[in-house]
Amino acid sequence: MQLLFEEGGEIRAGTVLTQQGEAYQVELPAGKRTKVKSRDVLLQFDKPGAAELLSQTASLSAEIDLDFLWECAPEEEFGFTDLAAEYYGAGAGPAQQAALAMALHGNPVYFRRKGRGRYQRAPEDQLKAALAALERKRQQALVQAGYEEQLKAGELPDAFRGKALQLLFKPDKNSIEYKAMDAACTALGMSPMRLMIRVGGVENAKALHEAKFLSECFPKGTGFPDVTVPEPPADLPRAEVEAFSIDDVTTTEIDDALSVTPLDGGRIRVGIHIAAPALGMRRGDGLDAIARQRLSTVYFPGDKITMLPDAVVERYTLQEGRLCPAVSLYVVYDPVAQLILSSETRAELVPIEANLRHNLLEDVITEAALTEGTGDYPFREALTQLWGFAGFLYDERQRARIASGLRPESHSRADFSFYLDDQPDGSQRVRIEQRRRGSPLDKIVAELMILANSTWGKLLADHGVPGIYRTQKAWGMNRTRMQTYPAPHEGLGVMQYAWSTSPLRRYVDLVNQWQILAVAQHGVTAKLVAPFKPKDADLLAAVADFEGTYAAYAEHQATMERYWCLRWLVQERRERMMATVLKDGAVRFNEIPLITRVPELAQAPRGTQVLLEIGQTDEISLEVSCRVLEVFAGEGEVPAEELEVDEEAAEVSAEAAAEIAAEAAAEEAAEEAAEEAAAAPLPDTVEGAEGAARPGQDGPSQA
Numbered sequence: 001m002q003l004l005f006e007e008g009g010e011i012r013a014g015t016v017l018t019q020q021g022e023a024y025q026v027e028l029p030a031g032k033r034t035k036v037k038s039r040d041v042l043l044q045f046d047k048p049g050a051a052e053l054l055s056q057t058a059s060l061s062a063e064i065d066l067d068f069l070w071e072c073a074p075e076e077e078f079g080f081t082d083l084a085a086e087y088y089g090a091g092a093g094p095a096q097q098a099a100l101a102m103a104l105h106g107n108p109v110y111f112r113r114k115g116r117g118r119y120q121r122a123p124e125d126q127l128k129a130a131l132a133a134l135e136r137k138r139q140q141a142l143v144q145a146g147y148e149e150q151l152k153a154g155e156l157p158d159a160f161r162g163k164a165l166q167l168l169f170k171p172d173k174n175s176i177e178y179k180a181m182d183a184a185c186t187a188l189g190m191s192p193m194r195l196m197i198r199v200g201g202v203e204n205a206k207a208l209h210e211a212k213f214l215s216e217c218f219p220k221g222t223g224f225p226d227v228t229v230p231e232p233p234a235d236l237p238r239a240e241v242e243a244f245s246i247d248d249v250t251t252t253e254i255d256d257a258l259s260v261t262p263l264d265g266g267r268i269r270v271g272i273h274i275a276a277p278a279l280g281m282r283r284g285d286g287l288d289a290i291a292r293q294r295l296s297t298v299y300f301p302g303d304k305i306t307m308l309p310d311a312v313v314e315r316y317t318l319q320e321g322r323l324c325p326a327v328s329l330y331v332v333y334d335p336v337a338q339l340i341l342s343s344e345t346r347a348e349l350v351p352i353e354a355n356l357r358h359n360l361l362e363d364v365i366t367e368a369a370l371t372e373g374t375g376d377y378p379f380r381e382a383l384t385q386l387w388g389f390a391g392f393l394y395d396e397r398q399r400a401r402i403a404s405g406l407r408p409e410s411h412s413r414a415d416f417s418f419y420l421d422d423q424p425d426g427s428q429r430v431r432i433e434q435r436r437r438g439s440p441l442d443k444i445v446a447e448l449m450i451l452a453n454s455t456w457g458k459l460l461a462d463h464g465v466p467g468i469y470r471t472q473k474a475w476g477m478n479r480t481r482m483q484t485y486p487a488p489h490e491g492l493g494v495m496q497y498a499w500s501t502s503p504l505r506r507y508v509d510l511v512n513q514w515q516i517l518a519v520a521q522h523g524v525t526a527k528l529v530a531p532f533k534p535k536d537a538d539l540l541a542a543v544a545d546f547e548g549t550y551a552a553y554a555e556h557q558a559t560m561e562r563y564w565c566l567r568w569l570v571q572e573r574r575e576r577m578m579a580t581v582l583k584d585g586a587v588r589f590n591e592i593p594l595i596t597r598v599p600e601l602a603q604a605p606r607g608t609q610v611l612l613e614i615g616q617t618d619e620i621s622l623e624v625s626c627r628v629l630e631v632f633a634g635e636g637e638v639p640a641e642e643l644e645v646d647e648e649a650a651e652v653s654a655e656a657a658a659e660i661a662a663e664a665a666a667e668e669a670a671e672e673a674a675e676e677a678a679a680a681p682l683p684d685t686v687e688g689a690e691g692a693a694r695p696g697q698d699g700p701s702q703a
Contacts, residue, residue, distance in 0.1 A: 053094060057102060066103065078120070080119065083100060083119075109131065227287060229315050239273070239351065241261060244354045249359055256273065256445070290309070295506075299557055328346045331455070361378075365441055390446075396493070400494065415437055430568050458486070458495065460512070465518060468546075469489075470499060569592075579610050596623070598627075
């Protein structure tokens with residue numbers, strides 16, 4: 001006996017092997033056996049066999065005119081055998097009945113299921129709507145197939161123009177464009193990113209990497225709403241100093257300036273003057289909302305996305321030839337006794353006499369020139385005095401580091417600056433320039449910024465006013481962290497450290513500046529009037545958000561610097577490069593800040609110098625293939641602390657050109673030292689980069 005039955009929502013046919021009560025043991029044509037309950041049986045017959053029935057049913061089903069069948073069906077509920085008799089005639093056999101059952105069952109647009117083997121035709125208006133929808137799908141499928149063929153042929157369909165980035169990063173996966181792209185990628189064995197570049201939907205790999213970052217961090221674009229630039233208080237006193245800044249030639253967000261005033265007895269008063277947007281902005285206003293959302297300026301080779309609108313930066317940057325609102329820290333230093341005698345914080349207008357550019361002066365302002373007081377350069381006497389003061393500050397920090405079990409900082413690593421030059425054909429040529437850390441100008445700015453951040457951190461703590469601090473333990477697994485209460489930063493060798501010197505480009509510094517101003521202007525009552533109170537939920541949220549956002553910005557900067565390193569290799573037609581082995585097969589190129597893996601060097605000692613043959617570069621995956629040509633065993637010794645920093649490959653840049661790059665050279669080098677020491681078997685120091693934490697650099701990108 002043969003059965004036509006329903007199982008798992010499908011109509012099947014099989015041969016009965018055994019029957020036990022209301023259940024049948026049935027063998028399907030493919031040989032599989034299944035148990036069928038009598039209530040699921042639609043039809044019993046002797047001939048033809050199940051396999052033959054299904055063969056006949058397939059051809060009969062293809063001949064059924066569904067529109068005519070729908071017209072033949074009654075409006076009320078019916079059984080499939082009844083309609084088979086109407087459609088085929090009273091003598092309809094098992095194959096015809098099965099074919100009709102399958103036609104009814106497989107076309108829910110025409111017929112609704114009402115039970116086992118029972119159906120009802122769809123109302124006419126619903127049928128027309130459903131058929132129209134099916135026709136639309138059919139037409140869409142044809143369009144999708146056309147798009148797919150164009151993509152596979154290397155052509156960009158017109159419908160894709162202006163949509164490529166959206167399809168890559170925020171796609172509607174139900175759209176026919178996405179489905180066509182996905183199908184084409186599958187057929188070609190190619191990623192969507194590569195396909196869009198191949199067909200011209202995305203201009204190049206650079207545009208791809210930038211668009212990916214913008215879609216994640218700036219989904220609404222990088223423009224600013226219309227804002228009113230706030231003015232500082234009109235009654236600010238004028239500082240009686242001649243201040244100057246030290247930055248890279250392309251820096252526009254000039255946050256800090258310095259001054260030196262001689263006092264009686266050989267003492268000097270050193271002024272550290274920080275741009276003060278907090279004098280005009282207020283917590284909760286429109287500009288605060290903008291800065292709170294962005295949290296930092298984003299830096300990458302050739303461009304930047306500022307935290308604050310250009311008009312605000314222009315109003316508060318420490319531009320030469322202007323009287324600029326600033327928060328000033330004055331410290332009185334006795335060079336003979338080597339003591340800081342006092343400190344004072346003021347809000348005032350500071351005359352900026354000059355914006356010095358370190359990349360134009362570093363060949364002139366050397367350690368020898370400063371030590372001997374010789375040379376011809378601006379502010380020679382002031383810089384000579386600051387050089388001596390910076391040396392005192394550095395020595396004090398190193399003593400504190402040694403007391404924490406760390407070695408003194410090393411400045412042997414190089415920083416790299418990226419410059420992009422526009423070419424007549426519209427392309428860009430990249431220059432990667434190397435500069436050693438620890439130059440006199442770097443050291444002066446770095447030490448004074450660390451002094452300001454440490455002193456102001458203590459000022460907040462002494463008055464019970466919360467701030468945002470960076471802390472670090474020299475030992476254990478505690479890495480640098482941010483929190484709202486003071487604690488030692490042992491890597492830097494200071495008792496507390498609150499970022500406060502870059503309020504134009506870092507939200508943490510802006511928040512701290514509000515708090516510092518409250519103390520400077522209100523003294524013992526500052527705790528009552530400060531914008532942020534202890535345990536303020538917004539302050540805690542800002543800390544958490546800042547760290548995640550800052551890391552994302554750093555990752556983008558690292559991505560774009562890696563991209564331009566690969567472009568440099570092609571541009572300079574470099575076929576061979578010297579590199580230094582790090583560990584586990586990782587190597588660092590000596591001329592550019594590029595780290596890659598060479599598996600055949602997995603067992604090579606750290607610090608080994610190797611000559612590599614440069615193979616293919618991939619600007620999408622940001623990979624370069626290399627082959628070892630020669631190994632120079634025992635040559636080119638590199639300090640262990642330098643290697644350890646590069647092995648933390650995500651942290652190989654400095655902050656902004658002078659102030660930030662210099663601050664980075666000391667501050668973040670020291671932070672890395674303590675971080676690496678946590679994992680080292682013996683006390684060790686590592687030079688690194690929290691200014692190597694890339695976001696924070698102005699002008700040319702530095703690695």
